[in-house]
Amino acid sequence: MTWDVEPAEGLADHGDLALDLTDVLVALGQAAQEHGRGVAILVDEVQFLRSAQLEAMIQALHKTVQRKLPITFVGAGLPQIAELAGDAKSYAERLFRFPEIDSLGDDDAREALIRPAELEEASFASDAVDLALEITKGYPYFLQELGYQAWEIAAGPEITADDIDAAREGYLTKLDRSFFRVRLDRATGLQTAYLRAMAELGPDAHKAADVARVLKRESTQLGPTRAELIDMGLLYTPEHGYAAFTVPDFDQFMLRAVPELVVPEVRRRARRTSDGHP
Template identity: 50%
Template sequence: MDPIRNPFAPGAGSPPPELAGRSAVRERMRQCIGRLRIGRPAKSMMLIGLRGAGKTVLLFQMLKDAERDGAITIRIEAPEGRSLPALLAPQIRLVLLKLNRWSQAQAYAVRGLRALAGFAGKLKATYGDIEVGLDYEPEPGLADNGELEGDLAMLLEQVGRAAQAADTAVAIFIDELQYVKESELEALISALHRVSQQQLPITLVGAGLPQLRGKMGEAKTYAERMFEFPEIGSLSPSDARAAIVIPIENEGERIEDDAVALIIEQTQGYPYFLQEWGKHAWDDAARSPISAADVRNATQQAVVTLDESFFRVRFDRLTPKEKAYLRAMAALGPGPHRSGDIAEALHRPTTSLGPIRSSLIAKGMIWSPTHGDTAFTVPLFDDFMKRVMPMEKTGDIAASG
């Protein structure tokens, strides 16, 4: 099989050749944009899921869908260590400059740019990483109180009024939203609540790990009434099959049914893993159709590749104590697990492990599905931990805590 024609694309955020199983979520976004453009209310959306479930890919596809439907979009990633105002301000400026091209929206867009000048100027003292070009002088009293929640609400209100005048909508797409500080997340939710009350055409589509839902509820108790929270998980067997078979057939080649079944079994239907297995199965096959034997031969290389990249990049960020904690979880199985069971496996009091658990949650390695439970945020990470840390090597690390 020609590797140059290999259709599969494993990579961080790389769009797959066939985006299977996500049409319902995309349709909800299409309806949201359509309703906003005619002045009807619509909930914003949070894509919730584990690593490798395809949230980033879906987020970008929904952005393209929104642009096709006539919306103006903002796309940002919320990396650790950057403030939300610093990420938003330059993008809001670009949106306002676009809206300024509509004659009927110019006055509102200019006022929005004045609001942005006040917003950035007053919050610079608090958020030193704000860097944005200023096109107009600030208007006194407009988004310049120096308090994020009120100023962001006033700024988005001006953006919404300009979009309304231009008969369009603004869709803000934020990836890795779980990394936004709670105070900044609170301000964002509050600002969106304000523009929603005024029926202004602004929506937010975020993506994050499962703990994001709880974090938003803690930031604002009414958040769950403002947002939809579609869970982006592993694909159904039929959708997983489509993700493998359609790209191969589009290249004029075939894959046997038992080979597809084996890939789905090995990957548990997670989109990133499907791409990895599909790539290696194609490269390993000498000819079409790809067989189950080809998939079995490719599995070892697929696992090695995942260990060296997808899993290793997360493992290398961990301290020895954090690695020991995750290894103890892995010994108990895929999870979720009770905190007391993990502590017992480490021969430690549960209370002594609280800081380690909190650190792992902050790093996005684990989350708590229910009170007292702990689960991996990365699918198949328990198997990786067993490979990279054989049980006999964990005793000294656990005891050192």
């Protein structure tokens, strides 16, 4: 389906992202309204939008709401997006809802394994499902990957607990080489050490001071590193003063990928002479 819309001059040419985007969304909303349609804007990884981009999006959407235009916005991202949106525009908390989507509950996780298998005239033994949920903790992608690995191994139409156990090695290898590795490969030496120190403390959220203690540094020295890891989407802050990994089992991956904690030496600035030269 296409809409024929007359081109408009003098719109979205302010040179200001917020004003230009507002013009675009208002014009889009008006066109949708005239055609009896609605528009959904879907954005993934919202936390990676720059502050100016997020502010412009919120401002533009606010205008479409004020004019009751048929435009809606669905954004997905890490838990900090509610805070980021609030920092960008104070009225964001009134404009959006921020539901949390976590790992699947027990019933849904079981359904995610059992139902697709039934459609292919196969089944999972009850203890196989129990073991799969224990390994994956109900995380959707982990369920998908472990289910695939077990499907490839199973000899008969029923997938057993032994099949799940045998699939574990291939499952971890796949996660380590792709899902986890692409996250770690972006980290610097000090960032890697910070993640490894967190892994040493376990899978839960940890105080910045506790991580600094493992690294034998002061919290103030590591504040920028912690902030960088949050900006990269590797950590998030479930509550003030604490940080946690953004995906399950990342602590176990760090222990496998970096068997020994190596802390880079502190870089000291060269002293300068009275004339300003090193």
